[in-house]
Amino acid sequence: MESRIKFCVAVAVFIIVTEIASCHFVFEVQHKFAGKGKNLAHFKSHDTRRHSRMLASVDLPLGGDSRVDSVGLYFTKIKLGTPPKEYHVQVDTGSDILWINCSPCPKCPSKTNLGFSLSLYDVNASSTSKKVGCDDDFCSFISNSDSCQPDLGCSYHIVYADQSTSEGNFIRDNLSLDQVTGNLLTGPLGQEVVFGCGSDQSGQLGKSESAVDGVMGFGQANTSVLSQLAAAGDAKRVFSHCLDNVKGGGIFAIGVVDSPAVKTTPMVPNQMHYNVVLMEMDVDGASLDLPPSIVRKGGTIIDSGTTLAYLPQALYDSLIETITSRQPVKLHIVEETFQCFTFTKDVNQAFPPVNFHFEDSLKLTVYPHDYLFSLESEMYCFGWQVGGMTTEDRSEVILLGDMVLSNKLVVYDLENEVIGWKDHNCSSSIKVKDGSGGVFSVGADNLSSAPPLLLIGKLLAILSTFVAVAFN
Numbered sequence: 001m002e003s004r005i006k007f008c009v010a011v012a013v014f015i016i017v018t019e020i021a022s023c024h025f026v027f028e029v030q031h032k033f034a035g036k037g038k039n040l041a042h043f044k045s046h047d048t049r050r051h052s053r054m055l056a057s058v059d060l061p062l063g064g065d066s067r068v069d070s071v072g073l074y075f076t077k078i079k080l081g082t083p084p085k086e087y088h089v090q091v092d093t094g095s096d097i098l099w100i101n102c103s104p105c106p107k108c109p110s111k112t113n114l115g116f117s118l119s120l121y122d123v124n125a126s127s128t129s130k131k132v133g134c135d136d137d138f139c140s141f142i143s144n145s146d147s148c149q150p151d152l153g154c155s156y157h158i159v160y161a162d163q164s165t166s167e168g169n170f171i172r173d174n175l176s177l178d179q180v181t182g183n184l185l186t187g188p189l190g191q192e193v194v195f196g197c198g199s200d201q202s203g204q205l206g207k208s209e210s211a212v213d214g215v216m217g218f219g220q221a222n223t224s225v226l227s228q229l230a231a232a233g234d235a236k237r238v239f240s241h242c243l244d245n246v247k248g249g250g251i252f253a254i255g256v257v258d259s260p261a262v263k264t265t266p267m268v269p270n271q272m273h274y275n276v277v278l279m280e281m282d283v284d285g286a287s288l289d290l291p292p293s294i295v296r297k298g299g300t301i302i303d304s305g306t307t308l309a310y311l312p313q314a315l316y317d318s319l320i321e322t323i324t325s326r327q328p329v330k331l332h333i334v335e336e337t338f339q340c341f342t343f344t345k346d347v348n349q350a351f352p353p354v355n356f357h358f359e360d361s362l363k364l365t366v367y368p369h370d371y372l373f374s375l376e377s378e379m380y381c382f383g384w385q386v387g388g389m390t391t392e393d394r395s396e397v398i399l400l401g402d403m404v405l406s407n408k409l410v411v412y413d414l415e416n417e418v419i420g421w422k423d424h425n426c427s428s429s430i431k432v433k434d435g436s437g438g439v440f441s442v443g444a445d446n447l448s449s450a451p452p453l454l455l456i457g458k459l460l461a462i463l464s465t466f467v468a469v470a471f472n
Helices: 041-052 137-143 225-231 292-295 313-326
Strands: 006-008 013-015 018-020 026-031 073-080 085-092 100-103 155-160 164-181 185-202 214-215 239-243 252-255 256-259 262-267 278-283 301-302 309-311 332-333 338-342 354-358 361-364 373-377 379-382 384-386 396-398 408-413 419-422 429-433 439-443 465-472
Touching: 018 465, 085 100, 137 164, 185 225, 239 256, 252 429, 252 439, 262 361, 278 313, 309 313, 313 384, 361 419, 373 384
Parallel strands: 006 252, 085 214, 100 185, 301 396, 309 384
Antiparallel strands: 006 026, 013 018, 026 164, 073 085, 073 164, 100 214, 155 164, 155 465, 164 185, 239 252, 239 408, 256 429, 262 419, 278 354, 309 396, 332 338, 338 379, 354 361, 373 379, 408 419, 429 439
């Protein structure tokens, strides 16, 4: 049986400053790789594509696999239009709009190997679709909106790392959601949102074997679906996840988490991504020297869309050296980038934990079972990787992905500009709170009986990666 992650979206409705009774939404999430053997080449390939997209202003001399067959970790099945029609879209924390392949689109993909049929959105087939004009408030959020042509309406143009592109016009239509009406009870709810209607794709966007119908950006900008729901009074700009790295399941929630209580650290303001300030790093108490720019400029990015963890070369070398000084092993290189070794004992007993200390005394501990992957019996590899990433001013960057975030409840609170986490059993449950103060228990297993609306699974793959996003 495939493992599943369940989504609950806590919704708050506001009148002036007074909260009134609100609801939650439920989304069913499925992990693509649950129960399958880990292939490090796939992880590296995924992350290489991912970083080109999410770090558009960053120099990324990563090397390694150059295949354009992997990108995001999640895809979701959403419903758009009236009558509602299903579409499978990649969920991406590194971008800020929802766009769907639209009819007519001669260059859009026609089939996928992900186990579902691809669909094209047809403006004329939905009775509630509306064109987004140049004078629409949404268009004012878009860069280069001054060049909007009234006869065409508000449009977008996205350029990816391999020069693949997606472009089209913005459309306003209904997005259907499953609303939580009580503990493990749901009902339908529709919300109008703006999304890109992609009518012209080029490059790998029309050729990928693991194609989807589009991308749903989960970033911080006003154009994201999350921000649109918040602006309409249907949700707070807060989301969280708890990923089980053994079963591949967990919980993903949009809305306020009531419990467990999570300690937080400030987000670095005015950043494209989820940056935080790393103050110190140690291996079971043995301090490591951080590049000054990491501390000074908040050069640490938290991103569940990345599989592994990427460090500057000097920090990586120091980390591996310190770990192996505590537990000597004979390292050898696998697939050109992974440091691996043979080991017959319990790695959790033999290897030390790695600790990250962030601003406001928030600590993140990465245990041996998190940072070591078992390729086969008695063979392990380090998940730590050399990132070689720098910003435009050549400051070095640390990128922390699923490897260090697994088995923790991670909360992204955009309203208060903080991120936090807490060690948690991701196969258990959390409690979410609505605007009236009602608290509902949401469990990774309990929501399996809820009607599925959004199906999100980890996958190797889909699009090639972002270099820039430009909106006409």
